[in-house]
Amino acid sequence: MNKRFTRGVVALVAAVSLLATACGSDEAAVGSGDCDSVDSVSLQLQWVTQAQFAGYFAAVDRGIYNDYCLDVTILEGGVDIVPQQQLASGAVDFAISWVPKALVSREQGADIVNVAQVFQRSGTLQVSWADAGIGSDPANLRGKKVGNWGWGNEFELVAGLRDAGVEDGSYEMVGQSFDMMALLNREIDAAQAMIYNEYAQVLEAKNPATGRLYEASDLAIIDWNDVGTAMLQDAIWASGERLASDPNYEDITTRFVAGSLEGWAHCRDNAGDCVDAVLDNGSALGESHQEWQMNEINNLIWPSPDGAGMISSDAWSQTVEVATTSGDLQAAPDSGAYTNEYVEAALDILSGKGVQTFGSGWQPKSVTLREGGE
Amino acid sequence: MTKRKALRTALTVLVTLILFVLFWEGYKWMGQQTDDHWPGTGFGLPVSTDDLTMPHSGDIFKELTDDIRAGRETLPMTVYLAKKAGFTFLEAAIGFSLGVIVGLVLAIFMLRWRFAERGFLPWINVSQTVPLIALAPIVVTWARLQGYPDMVGISLIATYLTFFPVAVSGLRGLQSPDSSDVELMHSYAASWSSTLIKLRLPAARPFLFPAFKLAATLSVVGSIVGEISIGTKTGLGRAILDFAQRYAVWPERLYSSVIAASLLGLFVFGLVNAAEWLVIKRGREVLK
Numbered sequence: 202m203n204k205r206f207t208r209g210v211v212a213l214v215a216a217v218s219l220l221a222t223a224c225g226s227d228e229a230a231v232g233s234g235d236c237d238s239v240d241s242v243s244l245q246l247q248w249v250t251q252a253q254f255a256g257y258f259a260a261v262d263r264g265i266y267n268d269y270c271l272d273v274t275i276l277e278g279g280v281d282i283v284p285q286q287q288l289a290s291g292a293v294d295f296a297i298s299w300v301p302k303a304l305v306s307r308e309q310g311a312d313i314v315n316v317a318q319v320f321q322r323s324g325t326l327q328v329s330w331a332d333a334g335i336g337s338d339p340a341n342l343r344g345k346k347v348g349n350w351g352w353g354n355e356f357e358l359v360a361g362l363r364d365a366g367v368e369d370g371s372y373e374m375v376g377q378s379f380d381m382m383a384l385l386n387r388e389i390d391a392a393q394a395m396i397y398n399e400y401a402q403v404l405e406a407k408n409p410a411t412g413r414l415y416e417a418s419d420l421a422i423i424d425w426n427d428v429g430t431a432m433l434q435d436a437i438w439a440s441g442e443r444l445a446s447d448p449n450y451e452d453i454t455t456r457f458v459a460g461s462l463e464g465w466a467h468c469r470d471n472a473g474d475c476v477d478a479v480l481d482n483g484s485a486l487g488e489s490h491q492e493w494q495m496n497e498i499n500n501l502i503w504p505s506p507d508g509a510g511m512i513s514s515d516a517w518s519q520t521v522e523v524a525t526t527s528g529d530l531q532a533a534p535d536s537g538a539y540t541n542e543y544v545e546a547a548l549d550i551l552s553g554k555g556v557q558t559f560g561s562g563w564q565p566k567s568v569t570l571r572e573g574g575e
Numbered sequence: 576m577t578k579r580k581a582l583r584t585a586l587t588v589l590v591t592l593i594l595f596v597l598f599w600e601g602y603k604w605m606g607q608q609t610d611d612h613w614p615g616t617g618f619g620l621p622v623s624t625d626d627l628t629m630p631h632s633g634d635i636f637k638e639l640t641d642d643i644r645a646g647r648e649t650l651p652m653t654v655y656l657a658k659k660a661g662f663t664f665l666e667a668a669i670g671f672s673l674g675v676i677v678g679l680v681l682a683i684f685m686l687r688w689r690f691a692e693r694g695f696l697p698w699i700n701v702s703q704t705v706p707l708i709a710l711a712p713i714v715v716t717w718a719r720l721q722g723y724p725d726m727v728g729i730s731l732i733a734t735y736l737t738f739f740p741v742a743v744s745g746l747r748g749l750q751s752p753d754s755s756d757v758e759l760m761h762s763y764a765a766s767w768s769s770t771l772i773k774l775r776l777p778a779a780r781p782f783l784f785p786a787f788k789l790a791a792t793l794s795v796v797g798s799i800v801g802e803i804s805i806g807t808k809t810g811l812g813r814a815i816l817d818f819a820q821r822y823a824v825w826p827e828r829l830y831s832s833v834i835a836a837s838l839l840g841l842f843v844f845g846l847v848n849a850a851e852w853l854v855i856k857r858g859r860e861v862l863k
Binding site for chain 2: 279378
């Protein structure tokens, strides 16, 4: 508490002195684009360019980060890149990562801190064919072939099965690749799918029996948000060591979080523009697929009841509880694993700029997928 | 003579391609008739023949000429893949060049000092058993901490694959001259380095070029694998990764990107072949 207070004072003094030097006589606010110097920062994504990261791409392409005196380089993910480890090694300044995966790395010694919980809800589903009778109840997965991606993507599924009384060994876990072939070929009974990606891929595929695209009514979904084992996903992580020792990095963190959240607010209000930004950044994924993804991602972010990026202690506790019960985390993380300090400062800046950060009026749109997601 | 030989090679390639397409379509047709079983038996075929697993070869070739949206512009698939392949070629070329330098330096070092051969050779062999999945994060983290772009890390992965055949075959090649030839050089009081340049390196050429050919194709493989594991904005590996995710809805695209990758492999192989012809065959004609 004391340490955090001192740290806050240091940050405040640093911020004030920075402002003082930056503004000189006229009082330019943070986020106004009035910069004496620009800080270069890098952001590591978990995966390749897609609407899942639209807020960051839009903030770069539409000059939002520039308003915060930041020059942001976005590094796309690859198969063997673990964002939180890139962050811990100092190779990047910020990383996007799911909370449970990042906490596992943190337990193993990665000094990283969640500074903004961008996605307020989980986007992971377990998808099956409607005619398989699994429906929305994980208990029906007993005796089934259950696909999952592994690598920490299976925590919600395993916890949901356990809570439903489905013992280990009474179902078959099957490793699943990144596509939905195994479900389409009925090699597995239920496939793991992100609502914004793989689920849409099924709806973009042609049903050989009818010659038309599959429809949502052909599928049944288990939604972990409803089951109660959902875990927090995409969050912005910062280096704990640098936050503790470098007031300039703290200041950059606040500005980076503010710019990113403004990017996401932009994508809420201008979904089409953000889809263009994603396509401009060279995605071979089709336009209707990205439109679908943008809509579903917005739905995971908005509304943000406590304000965008705020880490809710309830959702955090549920995430930690699921991970500790399953043994993926040995113990609950210490209180330094997340802080709302920077996101609160960022939200203050944003409300000063008149950016709407709750999204209380958000309504998902209906997006029509075309074959192959084109 | 050479013209006829080239014609024959082209013809063989064409016939092989036609035979392969016929086999592909024949196997697919058979599977479709027998519901993926060997005719007259209950044994299933090793690969199922539906349009998702085995798209028609015609559809794959059509995909190559169809348009694809790249960012906000629309390009024919061939152009799109050629652009991606250009980037991968650059990475592979850097990786190959570094690999050849490192491999040759190691080979000369091991030739000069026997203890180096005894000490290094096992480790050079062991180096190729390190899985790339373990290597990629180490290389990319190191490169980023030095402030290099990720492309450098990817090229280093290609280097890691390419130096091996060059070092091993290079050493054998450098050791290949008969002892009588080496003794002759001794009798001229030739220094170690002029023996190396005038005798050993020319003698190593027939050993080196097969290694270079292997290294060239490995450099393409290394670049593509590096792109997939580290992640880049462009490159063939990135295209393969994109299309692999979309395999369920667009299998032809993955196949066409794989065709592009093999063509790039053939292209670099051809480049080394041409270099070999310049250095060895033409060199011989000049001697005559």
